[in-house]
Amino acid sequence: MRVGELSKATGVPVPTIKYYLREGLLPAGELSSPNQASYDDSHVRRLRLIRALIELAQVPVAQVKDILETLDADKIPLHEQIGHAHRALTPRRKPAASDEARSAATAQVTELISRRGWSVDPDAPALATLIETVAALHTLGQDSLVSFLDAYADAVERFTELEIEAVTTSPTRDQLAESVVIGTILGETLISSLRLLAQESISAKRWGTR
Amino acid sequence: MRVGELSKATGVPVPTIKYYLREGLLPAGELSSPNQASYDDSHVRRLRLIRALIELAQVPVAQVKDILETLDADKIPLHEQIGHAHRALTPRRKPAASDEARSAATAQVTELISRRGWSVDPDAPALATLIETVAALHTLGQDSLVSFLDAYADAVERFTELEIEAVTTSPTRDQLAESVVIGTILGETLISSLRLLAQESISAKRWGTR
16 A cells, blocks of 8 residues: 555554654555555554554653564564563663662562562663662652552562463464563553542542532 | 752752752742742752652653642642642543544443442543553454453552552641652552563563573
8 A cells, every 4th residue: 555545544644654764663665666665554553553652652752663673573582572672661760869768679679579489680670660669759758658569569460470371372473572562561551540540439439529 | 958958968950950940840949148048848858759750750841840730739629639630640642543443442441440330530531541542452453451451450459449548648738649649650650660570570480591
């Protein structure tokens, strides 16, 4: 199909498609004449994924590019590919905590991970984020939130097996990689909106006037 | 204390503090002379909160301002204040799904909410996000992720009561509002990093080489 049909199939305006092509987010079409490229279903699929990442999950364009590159890295082992996707998905955060707060938080998080029997790469970016967040919560005087770590870990363990299971049933390696990316990012959007709705519901029942 | 001491107490550089003052994120200090302002513990506290929102939760500066305004709105009922904080925390997303995908998703989400017995404002921004995300997942062919909605809701219900409970034990109304903001945002960072670590752990056990 031509770029105009690709635009119609996805609802993405032609200038936006051209921008994604220039930025390397969308692979070039096949040249059917010197001035015309032709696109296929893989472009429709990729374009929908790009839109979901940008519009729904609010991932910045530069990061979307990193994430899409992990999709095309299909020669590496599955566990490494999941690691790559996680790394691309976890923004690097500037460490803001004091050294003292950070070492207390590190001890607490290390203990949690060993208590849960989790096997975690010491370089996992999510580990650094968790430690910085715990340190910040202590500094902000929000120790009660830190005391929920085990409750949060309990809850997370309830669905993680399911998530990994679902990913592994993807029929092809390409679709598997896509499922990892979509599952990680949009799964998080599902969880966070459900959490806000549950909070609102409890708050409405306790203090609402309607 | 003077601005230099405020900087030392929080680790935030003086020019950054001045930027927050100009942008209205940090309330002005008390003028002790025509050229000198004096700051107190409330400024230290607010500055730490601003840094946690910007550095850790990666909230854009303009949105931080909206969020902080809800903190100072202490005359409104608690349930409304939680609603305000949620609204400020949930970025407006451009609707990307087709009308057809959205109406199917709306039916599915409405059914879920009634099945859980949740009381949810139809204008809650998290509701729109949830519907758009479910619609996007259908469009992307990720129906297995949609089938986890109840598993996610089960998990979320396990800690939401605890979270609301913790917030209500705050000694003052100011601290309560602060706990709502910190709990909502940094609680989400805790949950999302724990989820990535749990995924990594299961993936390492299944397919890891080490």
